[in-house]
Structures are given as C-alpha cells and as structure tokens.
Amino acid sequence: MPAILARKLGMTQVFAEDGHVERVTVLEAGPCPVTAIRTFDRDGYEAVQLAFGATKEKHLTRAELGHLKKADAPPLRHVREFRDEAGELMIGETVTVEAFEVGQTVKIAGTSKGKGFQGTIKRHNFASGPKSHGSHNVRAPGSIGASATPSRVFKGIRGPGQMGNKRVTQKGLTIVDIRPDDNLLLVRGSVPGPRNGVVEVRTDG
Missing domain, CATH: 3.30.160.810 (Double Stranded RNA Binding Domain)
Structure with a gap:
C-alpha cells in the first residue's frame, strides 16, 4: 500500500489514446x-x-x-x-511516483480552501425565503428553537460559521498518467486544497 506526499500544481486536461479527454489534477509527488x-x-x-x-x-x-x-x-x-x-x-x-501504477485507485487528503464565515445558504445549501410582499426573511436561517420542552437548542444544529479550511479526504480517484522524470502524478478529478497546497496520497482499498 504505497503512500506519498505531493504538491498540487493545478488542473488541466489530457487526451487519451482513444481520443477522449481526461480532466486531471497535476500533483508533484515526491521524492x-x-x-x-x-x-x-x-x-x-x-x-x-x-x-x-x-x-x-x-x-x-x-x-x-x-x-x-x-x-x-x-x-x-x-x-x-x-x-x-x-x-x-x-x-x-x-x-517516488514509481511506487504507483496507472489505473490505480487512490485517496487524497488535504486542507480545503478556507471561505471564511458563511451563512446557512452557502454553507449548508439552505433554501432562501420569499423575496417579495415585504418579506424580511430572505437569507435568514429561520427558527431553531424547539418549544418549552426541551427549552434549548440541540447541539450540532446546522447554522452559520467557519466554512472550509479543514481536512478533507477525496476517495476513489484514478491515476491517469505517471511521469517519473518530472515526479508528476496525474489524477482524474479534483483534489482538496488550493494550488501549491500539500496533500497526502494513499492507495484506496
């Protein structure tokens, strides 16, 4: 079960031998x-x-x-x-990247992009309120209380707060190409974190 540290360089596309396009993330992995x-x-x-x-x-x-x-x-x-x-x-x-093989499935962990303090619509995909007839509840989360019993707000309720900037693991990513001369790993799909962010690559399974 190989594992390696890598730096996310960005996303691009490559053409396979049969002509179809692969959307890939380019990782500078190791040594x-x-x-x-x-x-x-x-x-x-x-x-x-x-x-x-x-x-x-x-x-x-x-x-x-x-x-x-x-x-x-x-x-x-x-x-x-x-x-x-x-x-x-x-x-x-x-x-080095030679520890991996083309077609292998990997999982990649990194720190997601920080988006600051966000409301419930952006953070949890809540629906917005009515926007006409004098409504003052356009992006507010609405009532969160229960009633006289239990007379409190339950822990873990979805609300506004810090979004992103936490560890995220993306599973089921496939290695499309390996370029040992440049220490590059091309993975199908997106990888957590910003450009130049450090990620951990492990075999998945």
Whole structure:
C-alpha cells in the first residue's frame, strides 16, 4: 500500500489514446525520503514517516534539522506519518511516483480552501425565503428553537460559521498518467486544497 506526499500544481486536461479527454489534477509527488519507522513494539503502532518540500535550513528548527540528518535527508519542510504503510521500507530510502501504477485507485487528503464565515445558504445549501410582499426573511436561517420542552437548542444544529479550511479526504480517484522524470502524478478529478497546497496520497482499498 504505497503512500506519498505531493504538491498540487493545478488542473488541466489530457487526451487519451482513444481520443477522449481526461480532466486531471497535476500533483508533484515526491521524492520523499523515509525519515522514521514506527514499530508496534517501540511506539505502540506501525507507521512510516515521509518528508517533502525542499526548503532552507534557516526555516527549520535545530530539532527538525537534527531529525532529518539522522536519515541523511536534506532540509524538508513537511513531515507526515502514514499508518500501516511501512511494508519493506527502511530509514534513508526514498519513495517516488514509481511506487504507483496507472489505473490505480487512490485517496487524497488535504486542507480545503478556507471561505471564511458563511451563512446557512452557502454553507449548508439552505433554501432562501420569499423575496417579495415585504418579506424580511430572505437569507435568514429561520427558527431553531424547539418549544418549552426541551427549552434549548440541540447541539450540532446546522447554522452559520467557519466554512472550509479543514481536512478533507477525496476517495476513489484514478491515476491517469505517471511521469517519473518530472515526479508528476496525474489524477482524474479534483483534489482538496488550493494550488501549491500539500496533500497526502494513499492507495484506496
């Protein structure tokens, strides 16, 4: 079950051999050196830790630099752990796009675009109120109270608030093309997050 860190470059389209158009997201995936291996005996769980995103030494703390040097890795900004993905990997090895195959199904996790404080119509697809005959309830959410019993508003009710800027996992995405020379992964469909956002790519299933 391969996994890798990637940077979302944007969306484009490519033509398949039979002429039909594939809408794809282009990901710059890896190379990701293995910086740590978590074992059940020592850590209580099994995982592999990958690093990604070249940066300058001055942008990292001494602790982060020391951790990367143990694995003979260059200064890298992002470090993530992938549960149950260790397999035969060892510290110091590098994961590249060649760990994946064309036609493979993957799931991609990232931080969605933040849209700020939004109302119920945009955030939860509520319907708007009447817009004529003196109505003052055009985009208001309406009554949220119950009655004398229970005399309170239940927790978890859908209302206005922060929209986006949270972890989202998109499942069932298919790899359309792999370009190892450029470290590119072309995935059918859209991927969470803005351009240049870092995402986690895992096999789905």
